[in-house]
Amino acid sequence: MIAALIEGLLDALAPPTCSACDVVLPPGERGFCVACASLLEPAVGAPRAAFLYGGPLADAIRRFKYGGRSDLAPVLAELGLPAALELSGRFDAVVPVPLHPRRERERGFNQASLIARAWASALGVPVRPRALRRVRDTPAQASLEVGRRAGNVRGAFRVDADIAGRVLLVDDVRTTGATLAECASALLVGGASRVHPLVLARVET
Ligand SMILES: [Zn+2]
Secondary structure, eight states: OHHHHHHHHHHHHSOOBOTTTOOBOOTTOOSOOHHHHTTOOBOTTOTTEEEESOHHHHHHHHHHHHSOOGGGHHHHHHHHHHHHHTTTTSOSEEEEOOOOHHHHHHHSSOHHHHHHHHHHHHHTSOBOTTSEEEOSOOOOGGGSOGGGHHHHHTTOEEEOSOOOEEEEEEEEEESSSHHHHHHHHHHHHTTEEEEEEEEEEEOOO
8 A cells, every 4th residue: 555655646746758759657567567568579480589689679678778768678678578577497597698797797797687686586596697607798780780790709618606507598578699609608618508599679681
């Protein structure tokens, strides 16, 4: 009762807005407005991605990563939750793709870790945010031509902790898959028995 009252007051002071376009949402709702929600494209038939990258989802992810909007993490993680839950019971740990420590300091958070935490807690398995370490601060994959991306991340990751069993490898966006492949091979070398990547959004190539 009191909690509902406080929530009502907070909503009145700072009403929840759409994660992509800032339209004010009806009381008690969060995430995307009806117009933006209708433009989200589930990645049907792609078991390794929840959505296709684009439209309002791309806007929300950009705000999340580059606009200091870590408050959007719960909304985005929840959006991908059904895809994660389809993999329930198949993993022993969830590992996010790491940022280089310098970039993580600049941003204040690792977006993949925030998503991985939420999915791990829903799957009932531990999240291992420091299992992988990015040892080279590579240029952002998005800034490179497709043909140069695999070379850009080769050898960029190290396993930094005891890792064993089946790992769900989580990132926010998959472009060519070069980063995920490099992380997966580091995890397998480091002791994982199987690695399955899952991303919130996949860029159609
Ligand atoms: Zn909207």
